[in-house]
Amino acid sequence: MKKIICLFFFLISLFTTAQTTISGHIKDSKGRPIDLVNIYLKDVFDGSVTDTKGKFTFNTNIKGKAILSVSSLGYVSIEKEITIGLENLIFDFVLQDATGNLDEIVISAGVFDASDKKKSSILKPLDIVTNPGANGDIYAALATLPGVTPVGNETGLFVRGGEASETKTIIDGTLVASPFFSTVPDIPSRGRFDPFLFKGTLFSTGGYSAQYGQALSSVLVLNTNDMPSKSSYSFDINMAGLGASYTKVWKEKTAVLASIGYTNLSTLFSLVPQNKVWDTAPNGTSASIGFRHRTENGGFYKSFLQYNTSAIALNFKTTGSEAPNSTFSNSSKNVFWNNSFSGYLNDHWKVLLTGSLSFNEDKDQFNEHGSLEKDWLAQSRITLSRRLGKAQIRFGGEMQLFKNEFTTNEDLTIIDNTLTAVYAESDIKFSKKLALRVGLRGEQASVIDKSNIMPRLSLSYRLGRKSLLSFAYGHFYQTPQKEYVRKTTQIDFESATHYIANFQWKTKQRLFRIEAYFKDYEHLIKQASNLSLNNRGTGFSKGIDVFWRDEKSIEKLTYWLSYSLVDSKRFYRNFPIEATPIFVSKHNVSLVANYKLTPLVRAGFAYSYASGKPYVNPNNDAFLADTTIDYHNLNFSASYLASIFGNFSVIFASIKNPFSFKQVFGYRYSDDGTQRSPILPSTNWSFFAGISISLE
């Protein structure tokens, strides 16, 4: 029995000494511990992960020579041959920064990308949808990015000293002729499209791809969602209206999406004191139907048809006049039908085919004067792309058939324009550190019978694992606005040349970027002293945009801070001298923060500041020398995810400018210049609340 007991204890001691413990610390070149480093015996796969102190420890049963592998993303891996015996082993390692081991380099100058797929994206799609300052409007969300000046009494995006008409919206590759609801003077309107329609948003504030044209300042490229994951219904009700949507998915290959909505702001306006006198509060209807189909060979077809109507009527007080108030009204109809197909022609070539039809009708009435304007736009585009060695090449063409009918005082003018364009572009990645995009675009516009060639160039150089330096250059043309073409077709394209330098530092949860730009405008439409039009207008815009996004420093808080410095002057339109236009603020700041109070409750705010904008004072001989007071705006929003009768629901509320910061967008003077009235927002403060319920 003694033998048995001895054998028992011998086996125990053998078992306990058979294992060797390998432990140690791992630090970076500055002596800081690195956590989450993978350390293991190669081919044996005994191993561990370092803790927050860089410490690791694991046991192994093997004896003899082995390779100890140490690796962590962003650091140079180490492999060390070791001999394992009965003694425990201790190792300390120093890992070097792996500047050579980089993510794929991307062209980043001038681009703000909100995507769920790309590592280069700066915002997430939800950042657009949940932006506290936006109330679900894509354009209002983008206005919190650097380079965009908030202009409270105008519709559109004003990018880097550019007019709103210099920014174009592209949905699934096709131009949107009327991206905003129609409105009346001094009342900015929202974008027509539901932000939930889109999976990705690429907002280029300059130097954009040769695939796009007809925008002197900026393009907003929106890509609609792919296949929905499941069938569902949803109902929305809020202080401005109600809506419903339906999605049906068949075998994850085919889906139909439909929605209807009705909006009427009269109830909300009756609850909030108004600065305006409304004859008809903004109201409208919308209906949309979408179709998705994935083909057997990986092709994807998307179709989206949307119909909107809207109406609005405002009563203006005529400044300094005993005359009765004036009424300005608008009613509109809009149809947008977009189709796209993406797929592969063979193993190498990818094709994107798009086609769209749109129609917009605006009936405007100013007292007894009426006008009727109708726009038709038919367009098609084909883009072919493939990889060729280190280069990704793409080329294609597009055609836009545009017709405008404008009737006023029984006069009818018609504009017919066929814009044809071809483009070719290549992204060449010379190494993991250096990438170049070179492109060329040519256009011909029949209405002015002119053509152009536009070179585009972008270069990105990776300075380190997290930092990137980029440059972009591009030449851009735009057909003059229809109000000028209506007067004469003996004019040329307006043009701008962009020069951009960008530095970006990015980690998974933080981003800093600073971008300097110079935009040189030429051939802008200028009104001569005899009121004829020519292309002798010039201008420039230069400045610096700074952006900081952080979701790491404070747990559960995501915020971003934008600052833009803009110096812009133009000698165009009816300007007697070169001057800063009325839509330019020299300093622009915005701070957006979203805080997750609990996983079900979120709250956020958006603060915007813009220094005063110039306005025309007829009593001042210096043209556009006066500026408005600085602009401040603060919005709060909150949302709560709830289960209502077992259905997923979102309850949301927001309040705009609760401290009633005084906002003045300009002044309207009496004919003799002795009296003036400020152009104010429609309300000093406002609030909004609603609920959205999803059913399956």
Place this chain on the structure above:
Amino acid sequence: MKLSNTFFGVLFLFVTTLSAQKSLENIEQKIITAYKMSVKTKTDQFQSVHKILNSLDSKENSKAVYWIAFSKYQQARFSNRINHEKAAFKLLKEGIQKLKSIKNPNSEELVLHGTMLSFSIMFQRNIAAIISGKAHTLYDKALHKNKKNLRAYLAIGKSDYFKPVQYGGGFKAESYLKQALSKPDKSTDASFAPTWGRELVYYYLASFLHRENRIEEANSYGKQGLKKFPNSDILKSLVDKLNKK
């Protein structure tokens, strides 16, 4: 002979005393074995586990709530696997009720509660975001109570792994799963504290890296996992898949 009789007598007395006092001995392994046997035979093999858990007196039962809920969780996993969805949902609700009855739940109980809630999303997808939110609240509390809890890191990492990228998913998974690996199997010295989860950590970490197309790293973690859990079917099939790449 006398000595050996004495030795075995003492040993027997020691073992029987222990088993009498600690009916929960090896309960975790018994439940996991019951799950694996159920999967293998495609019939419910939880009867013996239930017998042990039901036999506990009320005092012991209060200590065993975690394991009762855990057995219901594993049984629900099995029921779901054989498409008995209603039964699975019912078991989860029962388990969650048990955990809810604990007045001051510890870190492990909070994680299990959250894990069972997360699993219940399969049966009530329309309120997925709300349940996921509740589960996250529990995970956060669990981590707050014990930062060494491997299963809390696993739960958050796994949740992020499954969260759609457009809702911010895929950013925390790697970090939380690696943190889980750096934690000990047992988060406390308490008797019968759970030890499960490391196998799943390896599986989800390797799967996440695979999804990110970081095949070499995925392979490394998959094989490390398989070394520690050589009988793991999920790790075996994942490593096989990775080796085919």
